[in-house]
Amino acid sequence: MKKAASIFLILITLLGCQTSKKATSNSSETEKKEKKPYEKIVSESTQTDEGLFKIHTNGEKIYYEIPDSLLYTDMLLISRISKIAPQFGGGYINAGSKTQEQLIQWQKHQNNILLRSISYNAIASDSLPIYKSVESNNYAPSLYSFKIAAYSPDSSALVIEVTDFFTKDIPAISGLSNEMRKEYKVNRLDSDRSFIQSAKSYPENIEVKHEMTYVADEPPVNQSSETISMVMSQSMVLLPKEPMQPRLHDERVGWFTVSQVDYSSEALKADRKTYIRRWRLEPKDPEAYARGELVEPIQPIVYYLDPATPIKWRKYFKQGIESWQECFETAGFKNAIIAKDPPTAEEDPDFSPEDVRYSIVRYVASTTRNAIGPSTSDPRSGEIIESDIIWYHNHLRSYRNRFMLETGAANPEARSLNTPEEQIGEMMRMVIAHEVGHALGLPHNMKASSAYPTDSLRSGSFTQKYGIATTIMDYARYNYVAQPGDENIRFIRQIGPYDHYAINWGYRVIPNADSPTEEKATLNSWIKEKEGDPKYLFGNGYGGFDPTSQTENIGDDAVKASSYGLSNLKIVSKNLINWTTREGEDYEDLQELYGELTSVWSRYIGHVARQIGGVTETLKTADQAGVVYKPVNKEQQKSAMTFMLNEAFSTPEWLINEDILRRIEPVGALERVRSLQARHLNTILSFEVLQRLSEAEAFMGSKTYTSLNMMDDLQNGVFLEIIRNQKIDPYRRDFQKAYVERLGYLLTKEQSSGNRHYSSATEVDADQSDIRSLARGKLVDLKRKLNKSNISDRMSSYHVQDLLARIDLILNPKG
Structure with missing residues (x-):
C-alpha cells in the first residue's frame, strides 16, 4: 500500500509539473498571439522603403522596423516647417524654418519603445563619482511611447507603429509655439484633417512629412476658415559613432556654437565649454599638410543645386558656393568645397534632396524675399552634418531695388528696373556666398563694415581689391558712399580678409594637438597676430549700443558715410519716375521703390543716431x-x-x-x-x-x-x-x-x-x-x-x- 501510495504521489506530482509547464507554454503562446505577427504587418500589399531602417506603409498606417543595433544610438531629430500659410508668425517665419532640434535615442522598456530626448548640455567623465549625479539631474524626458507590434523574422529588429506620433499634437515636434497658440487662439488639432504625406528612409536618415491642421479662432489669414494648416518635415539623422574632436570657441572670432557644462572640471565651479560648429575636414595627406602644402580633404563639402534652379542662374549659384575655395586654401585645403549640378536619374537614380548625404541649395517658388543658410550639427562636438541653403524666388527683387536706390547716382548700370544679367548674377553670387558662410559656421559680423576708411570706398583700386567691408558676413550689401564721377568702383560686396582669417582659425588642422585644450595656445596666437587691426575684429551687433557694429552701414565715419549716401539718394529721388516707369503701365513699381527709398533714408539716419550715447x-x-x-x-x-x-x-x-x-x-x-x-x-x-x-x-x-x-x-x-x-x-x-x-x-x-x-x-x-x-x-x-x-x-x-x-x-x- 505504501508503495502504491508513493507511486500515486509521484504521478500526481509529475502530472502537476506537466500541467504547470503546459500552462506556462500556453501563456507564452497567448502573449505571442496578442501581438500582430510580422507577416500580418509586412504583407504583399505593404510598401517597404529600406534605408537607415525599414519603413512599412499599410494604407494610412506607418511602421518603423528598428534594428536592435540602433537602439540607444545617438540621432538628431530636426523639425522644420515645410509649408506654411502667408503672414504666419507675422511673416518672419518661412517655409524651411527650423522649430526644434534635439538629440534622441530609441530605448526599449518592457514591451514598449521610448523615444527619449537626450541632453549633452551637462556632461562628466563616467569614471568620476559626480557622473551619477549628472545623470540623475539630467534625466532624459520621453517624447513618446510606442507599443512593440512585432519582431522581424530573425528577431534582429522590432516593429512599431508611428502613425499617431505624427498625427497627434506632440509639442516636441510641433510647428506652433505656446506664444503662437495664444496669439491665434488655437483650440485643438483636427485629427480628421491631419495626416502623413510621406515617409522615406535613406542610408543615414529618415524623412517624414505630415500635414497638421488646427482649429483656431484667429488664424493669421482667412479668419473665417478658423483653420491653420501647415506641413511639418521631421528629419531623423544618424550621428557619427565617434564624435569629431571639437574646437573651443573664442568670442573674438565669430562662430556659431554648441555648449556643454562640464562637471569634470577641477575648477571651483562647473566649467562651461563652448565649441564652434564646423564641417569635419581632415587632410588626405597629413604629412604634406603639416609641411604647408595644399591638400585635399578626405571628405570635401559638396553642395548640389536644386533641380528647380533656373538654368541661367546655376553658374552664379555654383560660383557663390565655390568662392569659399580661396578661404579654405588659406586654411591649407584645396578643393574643399564643391558645387555640383543636380544629377540626372541616369547618373544617380537614388538622388534625393531629402537624403542627408546630400547638401542642397534649394530653389523655392515663393514670393518671400529672403535666403537662409541653416545647417544641422552634432551637439556633442559641433560637427556640421549637412546643410540646405534656401533661396526664395523673389529675393532678388529686393536686391535689384536696393541696387538702384543706393548706387544709381554713381552707377549707370543701376538706373533701370531691367538690371543687366551680369550685375544680377553678381548679386546672386554674393548672396549665396553669404548664406554658405552661415552654413560653414560663420554668424553675422556687423563690425566688419566699419573697418575701412570711408573715403577709401570712393577708390576704384581699393574697392576692387578689398571690397566694401572686410567680410561677406556683414549686412554691407552695396557701396552707397561712392559719388558720381568716381571711377572703377566695386558696388557689390564680396568675400574679404576677415573671411580668410575666420576660416583659417576654425578649419586649419593643428598638428599634434590631440584635444581642444592642446589647440588653445595656437588659436590664441593667431588672434594676437591680428591685434590692433580693425579688419579682423568681430562684433555681432547685439545690444544696440555699439555704433561700429551696425547693419547695412559701411565706412568708419558714420556722419561722412551717411552724408555721401543722402547726397546720392537726392539724385535718385529726382530720377525715380524715369527709372521706374514704362509707357502704358501703372505706377506700382514707382510706389514700391519710393517706399523703399524712405527706408534707405531712415537707415542712413539711424547709422548716425547710434553715435549718440554710443559705446564701442x-x-x-x-x-x-x-x-x-x-x-x-x-x-x-x-x-x-x-x-x-x-x-x-x-x-x-x-x-x-x-x-x-x-x-x-x-x-x-x-x-x-x-x-x-x-x-x-x-x-x-x-x-x-x-x-x-x-x-x-x-x-x-x-x-x-x-x-x-x-x-x-x-x-x-x-x-x-x-x-x-x-x-x-x-x-x-x-x-x-x-x-x-x-x-x-x-x-x-x-x-x-x-x-x-x-x-x-x-x-x-x-x-x-x-x-x-x-x-x-x-x-x-x-x-x-x-x-x-x-x-x-x-x-x-x-x-x-x-x-x-x-x-x-x-x-x-x-x-
Whole structure:
C-alpha cells in the first residue's frame, strides 16, 4: 500500500509539473498571439522603403522596423516647417524654418519603445563619482511611447507603429509655439484633417512629412476658415559613432556654437565649454599638410543645386558656393568645397534632396524675399552634418531695388528696373556666398563694415581689391558712399580678409594637438597676430549700443558715410519716375521703390543716431592691453547731433517729392515724415541712451557729451522757430508734438523690453536716475520759451498754445 501510495504521489506530482509547464507554454503562446505577427504587418500589399531602417506603409498606417543595433544610438531629430500659410508668425517665419532640434535615442522598456530626448548640455567623465549625479539631474524626458507590434523574422529588429506620433499634437515636434497658440487662439488639432504625406528612409536618415491642421479662432489669414494648416518635415539623422574632436570657441572670432557644462572640471565651479560648429575636414595627406602644402580633404563639402534652379542662374549659384575655395586654401585645403549640378536619374537614380548625404541649395517658388543658410550639427562636438541653403524666388527683387536706390547716382548700370544679367548674377553670387558662410559656421559680423576708411570706398583700386567691408558676413550689401564721377568702383560686396582669417582659425588642422585644450595656445596666437587691426575684429551687433557694429552701414565715419549716401539718394529721388516707369503701365513699381527709398533714408539716419550715447566694444582677453568698452568721444557725438538736426529733424523737402507722391497716393506724406522722424527721436531719447550718457559723465565729467548737453542741443534745434519767432510748417509742427510726447514718456513711463535691442543691454531704473529730472527740466524750459514766443502766423500760434496745454497736462496730470 505504501508503495502504491508513493507511486500515486509521484504521478500526481509529475502530472502537476506537466500541467504547470503546459500552462506556462500556453501563456507564452497567448502573449505571442496578442501581438500582430510580422507577416500580418509586412504583407504583399505593404510598401517597404529600406534605408537607415525599414519603413512599412499599410494604407494610412506607418511602421518603423528598428534594428536592435540602433537602439540607444545617438540621432538628431530636426523639425522644420515645410509649408506654411502667408503672414504666419507675422511673416518672419518661412517655409524651411527650423522649430526644434534635439538629440534622441530609441530605448526599449518592457514591451514598449521610448523615444527619449537626450541632453549633452551637462556632461562628466563616467569614471568620476559626480557622473551619477549628472545623470540623475539630467534625466532624459520621453517624447513618446510606442507599443512593440512585432519582431522581424530573425528577431534582429522590432516593429512599431508611428502613425499617431505624427498625427497627434506632440509639442516636441510641433510647428506652433505656446506664444503662437495664444496669439491665434488655437483650440485643438483636427485629427480628421491631419495626416502623413510621406515617409522615406535613406542610408543615414529618415524623412517624414505630415500635414497638421488646427482649429483656431484667429488664424493669421482667412479668419473665417478658423483653420491653420501647415506641413511639418521631421528629419531623423544618424550621428557619427565617434564624435569629431571639437574646437573651443573664442568670442573674438565669430562662430556659431554648441555648449556643454562640464562637471569634470577641477575648477571651483562647473566649467562651461563652448565649441564652434564646423564641417569635419581632415587632410588626405597629413604629412604634406603639416609641411604647408595644399591638400585635399578626405571628405570635401559638396553642395548640389536644386533641380528647380533656373538654368541661367546655376553658374552664379555654383560660383557663390565655390568662392569659399580661396578661404579654405588659406586654411591649407584645396578643393574643399564643391558645387555640383543636380544629377540626372541616369547618373544617380537614388538622388534625393531629402537624403542627408546630400547638401542642397534649394530653389523655392515663393514670393518671400529672403535666403537662409541653416545647417544641422552634432551637439556633442559641433560637427556640421549637412546643410540646405534656401533661396526664395523673389529675393532678388529686393536686391535689384536696393541696387538702384543706393548706387544709381554713381552707377549707370543701376538706373533701370531691367538690371543687366551680369550685375544680377553678381548679386546672386554674393548672396549665396553669404548664406554658405552661415552654413560653414560663420554668424553675422556687423563690425566688419566699419573697418575701412570711408573715403577709401570712393577708390576704384581699393574697392576692387578689398571690397566694401572686410567680410561677406556683414549686412554691407552695396557701396552707397561712392559719388558720381568716381571711377572703377566695386558696388557689390564680396568675400574679404576677415573671411580668410575666420576660416583659417576654425578649419586649419593643428598638428599634434590631440584635444581642444592642446589647440588653445595656437588659436590664441593667431588672434594676437591680428591685434590692433580693425579688419579682423568681430562684433555681432547685439545690444544696440555699439555704433561700429551696425547693419547695412559701411565706412568708419558714420556722419561722412551717411552724408555721401543722402547726397546720392537726392539724385535718385529726382530720377525715380524715369527709372521706374514704362509707357502704358501703372505706377506700382514707382510706389514700391519710393517706399523703399524712405527706408534707405531712415537707415542712413539711424547709422548716425547710434553715435549718440554710443559705446564701442572691442572684445579682448586678459592678456591684451586696454579696455573692452569705450564711450564715443564728445566731438563725434556733437557732430552726430548736428547731422540729426540738419538731415533728420529738419523738414526733408527733397524727400517730399510732390511729382512722385501725387502719382502714388492721395495723402500720406505728413504721417510718413512724422513717423520716420519720431522713430529716430525716440532712439535718441530712450532710457538706454540717456543712461549711457549719464554713466559716461559719472566717469569722465565734462570731457564727454553729457545727457544735458545732448538735450540742450536737441531742444534748441527742434524749436528753432520758437527762438526766432518764425512760422512753423506742418511737418515741424507734427515733429514738435512728437518731441513733447516723448518727454512725457520719459517722465511718466517705465522702460519697456520691447523698446530695447535685446533687452539685457542697458537696464534702467528711471525713477532713481537723472532721466525724470532731465525730462521735467526740459519741459519747464520749453514752457518758458513758448510763453515768450510771439509768432504772427495763426496756425503756428495755435500750435504753440496746444504745446503749452500738453506740457501742463504732463506736468500736472490732475490739474
